[in-house]
Amino acid sequence: MNSTITAPQKLSQVPDENGRFGEFGRRFVPETLMHALEELTAEYARAKADPSFSEELAGLFRHYVGRPSPLYFAERLTKLCGGARIYLKREDLNHTGAHKINNAIGQALLTKRMGKSRVIAETGAGQHGVATATACAHFGLPCVVYMGEEDIRRQKLNVFIMRTMGAEVRPVTSGSRTLRDAINEAMRDWMSSVAGTHYIIGSVVGPHPFPMMVRDFQSIIGRETRQQCLEQLGRLPDEVIACVGGGSNSAGMFYPFVEDASVKLTGVEPGGRGTKPGEHASTLSYGVKGVLHGSYSYVLQDADGQTQDVHSVSAGLDYPGVGPEHSFWKDTGRVQYTPVNDQDALAAFDLLAKQEGILPALESSHAIAQVLKTARSRSASDIVVVCLSGRGDKDVYEVARLRGETI
Amino acid sequence: MAFMPFITAGDPDLAATQAVLHELAARGVDLIEIGFPYSDPIADGPVIQASYTRALAQHLHVNQIFATVRETTANAAQPLPPLVAMVAYAIIFRMGPEKFVADACQAGFSGLIVPDLPADEAAELSRICRAAGIDLVELIAPTTTPARTQRILETATGFIYCISVAGITGVRDELPAELQEQLKWLKSQTKLPLAVGFGISRPDQVDSLRGLADGVIVGSAIVRHIGAISESQVPLPTALQNLGTLAAQMVAATHK
Numbered sequence: 264m265n266s267t268i269t270a271p272q273k274l275s276q277v278p279d280e281n282g283r284f285g286e287f288g289r290r291f292v293p294e295t296l297m298h299a300l301e302e303l304t305a306e307y308a309r310a311k312a313d314p315s316f317s318e319e320l321a322g323l324f325r326h327y328v329g330r331p332s333p334l335y336f337a338e339r340l341t342k343l344c345g346g347a348r349i350y351l352k353r354e355d356l357n358h359t360g361a362h363k364i365n366n367a368i369g370q371a372l373l374t375k376r377m378g379k380s381r382v383i384a385e386t387g388a389g390q391h392g393v394a395t396a397t398a399c400a401h402f403g404l405p406c407v408v409y410m411g412e413e414d415i416r417r418q419k420l421n422v423f424i425m426r427t428m429g430a431e432v433r434p435v436t437s438g439s440r441t442l443r444d445a446i447n448e449a450m451r452d453w454m455s456s457v458a459g460t461h462y463i464i465g466s467v468v469g470p471h472p473f474p475m476m477v478r479d480f481q482s483i484i485g486r487e488t489r490q491q492c493l494e495q496l497g498r499l500p501d502e503v504i505a506c507v508g509g510g511s512n513s514a515g516m517f518y519p520f521v522e523d524a525s526v527k528l529t530g531v532e533p534g535g536r537g538t539k540p541g542e543h544a545s546t547l548s549y550g551v552k553g554v555l556h557g558s559y560s561y562v563l564q565d566a567d568g569q570t571q572d573v574h575s576v577s578a579g580l581d582y583p584g585v586g587p588e589h590s591f592w593k594d595t596g597r598v599q600y601t602p603v604n605d606q607d608a609l610a611a612f613d614l615l616a617k618q619e620g621i622l623p624a625l626e627s628s629h630a631i632a633q634v635l636k637t638a639r640s641r642s643a644s645d646i647v648v649v650c651l652s653g654r655g656d657k658d659v660y661e662v663a664r665l666r667g668e669t670i
Numbered sequence: 671m672a673f674m675p676f677i678t679a680g681d682p683d684l685a686a687t688q689a690v691l692h693e694l695a696a697r698g699v700d701l702i703e704i705g706f707p708y709s710d711p712i713a714d715g716p717v718i719q720a721s722y723t724r725a726l727a728q729h730l731h732v733n734q735i736f737a738t739v740r741e742t743t744a745n746a747a748q749p750l751p752p753l754v755a756m757v758a759y760a761i762i763f764r765m766g767p768e769k770f771v772a773d774a775c776q777a778g779f780s781g782l783i784v785p786d787l788p789a790d791e792a793a794e795l796s797r798i799c800r801a802a803g804i805d806l807v808e809l810i811a812p813t814t815t816p817a818r819t820q821r822i823l824e825t826a827t828g829f830i831y832c833i834s835v836a837g838i839t840g841v842r843d844e845l846p847a848e849l850q851e852q853l854k855w856l857k858s859q860t861k862l863p864l865a866v867g868f869g870i871s872r873p874d875q876v877d878s879l880r881g882l883a884d885g886v887i888v889g890s891a892i893v894r895h896i897g898a899i900s901e902s903q904v905p906l907p908t909a910l911q912n913l914g915t916l917a918a919q920m921v922a923a924t925h926k
Binding site: 293443551556 | 708709710711712713714715716719723726731732758759760761762763764765785786787788789790791808809810811812813814815818822833835836837838
C-alpha cells in the first residue's frame with residue numbers, strides 16, 4: 264500500500280475530527296466563538312456515547328414528538344402518476360408539524376446537559392423557531408428567536424405560536440431581512456452571550472460541530488424510513504427524494520442510506536422563478552465553493568465573495584448556502600441535486616391536498632413536484648420514498664395571497 | 671502607545687475614503703485599518719455593519735478598493751502610516767488567497783486581519799503572507815484559552831489584536847476588569863505588540879491600558895462620524911473635521 268495516498272473518507276464516516284466532509288465544512292468563525300465550539304464538540308461526543316442521553320432522547324421522540332412517524336403509501340398519487348409506488352415519510356405528523364422538532368429537542372436536551380441557561384435560535388419559515396420555542400417550553404429554558412422582518416410578514420401564524428410558547432421573537436431588519444440575516448444576528452448575540460447561552464442552529468449549516476450534530480439528530484428520519492421499508496415492503500427503496508434549503512430534513516433522510524448503493528438519492532432545490540442570480544435559491548445547482556456562516560460549502564455569491572439575494576416561494580428554502588455534507592455528496596456524486604420552480608411546487612401543494620388529503624409545506628411541495636415528474640418513468644415495482652418534511656398550514660396565507668384571495 | 675483607527679472603505683464612496691485617509695495621516699495616527707465591506711459580517715455591531723451595507727449598495731468592488739488605496743499611497747503629500755486590511759475570509763477565498771495577497775501588497779497594505787479565520791484554518795494564508803512579506807494579524811479573545819493562545823502565538827506576525835470583550839464591535843462605556851490581567855499574561859508570552867480593540871471610543875479609556883497595551887484600535891466611533899454624512903446629511907468637510915478632532919484627541923492620549 265502506498266502510504267502517501269490517503270484513503271478517501273467513507274461516506275458514512277464524515278466529518279473527521281476537524282469537521283471536514285471531504286474538503287467542506289470546518290470552522291470559519293471569530294476567535295471569540297472557537298472555545299465554545301470546541302467545548303460543544305467535546306460535550307456532544309460525550310452525550311453521544313452516553314446511553315442515558317440516547318434513552319432520554321428516544322423517550323422524548325416517542326412520547327413528546329410522537330415518533331415513529333408513519334411511512335404512508337400514497338395510492339391515489341401513485342395511480343395518477345402511473346409508475347413507481349410512492350411512499351411518504353410523514354414528518355408533517357410530528358408535534359409542531361415538521362421535522363425541525365427532532366433537532367430542537369435534541370439540542371435542547373444537550374443545552375440542559377451543558378448546564379447552559381438560555382437558548383437562542385434563528386428561523387426562516389418559522390418552523391425551527393416554533394420547534395425551538397416548544398422544546399424550550401418543555402425544558403423551561405428562556406428562548407430568543409431571531410427572525411427576518413420579511414419572514415415575520417410571511418409567517419404570522421408561527422410568530423404567534425412562538426410568542427404563545429413564551430419565546431421572544433426579535434425582528435431582524437438588516438440586509439435582506441430573511442433567514443440569512445437572522446443567522447447573522449443570532450451569531451452576534453452568541454458572540455456576547457456564549458458563556459451561558461446555547462445557539463440551537465436549525466439546519467445542517469454553520470461551523471463544526473453543528474452540521475454533524477443536526478444531521479445526527481435528524482437521522483432518525485432516515486433510520487426509521489429504512490427500517491419501515493424493510494419491515495413493510497421487504498426491501499430498500501429504489502429512490503429517496505427530499506427538499507434541500509440548508510438541508511436538514513434531506514441530510515437526516517439521506518445519511519442512513521448513503522452506504523446503500525442501490526438507493527438513488529435526490530435532493531430538490533428551490534428553483535424560484537428563474538435561473539438568474541436573485542431568482543432562485545438553488546445553491547448546489549448554480550453556486551460556487553465559498554465561505555458563509557462559519558463553514559466552507561457551496562454558496563450563492565458574486566465574483567467578490569458577497570452573498571447574493573435569493574428567492575423562493577417557500578420561506579424555509581430561501582437561503583443562499585447549504586450544509587457542507589450536501590456539498591460533499593454533490594462532489595462525490597452520491598446525491599443528485601435538481602431544482603424545482605415555484606410554480607411546480609405550488610401545483611404539487613394543490614395536487615397532494617386533492618389527491619391524498621394532505622396539505623404539504625411549500626418546502627416539502629418541492630420534493631412532491633419532483634416525484635410527480637419522475638415516477639411515471641419508473642416501473643410499477645419500483646419504490647420511491649418522498650420526505651414530507653412538514654405540513655402546509657403555515658403556508659396558507661402566502662398561497663392565498665398568490666392566488667389573489669384573502670383569508 | 672500607538673493609535674490605530676478603523677475605517678470602512680467606500681463609505682459613502684471611495685473619494686470620501688481618500689479624504690479620510692489623508693485626514694487621519696495629517697492627525698498623526700500610527701496605523702490605519704481599512705475594512706472591506708462584506709455582506710454578512712458576524713463580528714460587527716450595527717455601526718460598522720450599516721457602513722458595509724451603504725458601501726455595498728453603491729456596488730463597491732474589491733478591485734476598486736485596491737486601486738483607490740494604491741492611488742492614495744502613491745500620491746500622498748505626506749506618507750501614510752502603515753495600512754492593514756480588515757477583510758472577511760469569504761472575500762479572500764473567492765478571489766484566491768495568492769491573488770488577494772499579491773494585490774494587497776501592490777496596493778500598499780502591510781498587513782491583513784481576517785476576523786473569521788481562526789488560527790486553526792490559517793496555515794495556508796499564513797504561508798502566503800509570509801512569502802509576500804505581509805503580516806497576518808491574529809486575534810485573541812477573552813474566551814481564548816491559554817492552550818489556544820500558545821498555538822495562535824506560534825504563527826502570529828505584526829501585532830496581536832486583543833479583543834477586549836466577548837462580543838461584537840461597538841462603543842462601550844467600560845472595559846472589562848479581566849482585560850488588564852489578560853494583557854499582563856499575554857505580555858509575558860510574546861514579544862509582539864499588543865493592540866486592544868472592540869468597545870473603545872474615548873481618550874479617557876486609554877489610561878487603563880497604559881503600560882499594558884502597545885496600541886489602541888477605535889472603529890465604530892470613527893465610522894460613526896463618516897456615517898453621519900449619509901445618516902444625518904452632515905457635509906463631508908464637517909464629518910472630516912469631527913473625525914479629525916477625535917483622532918487628534920486619541921493620538922494625544924496614546925502618545926502621552
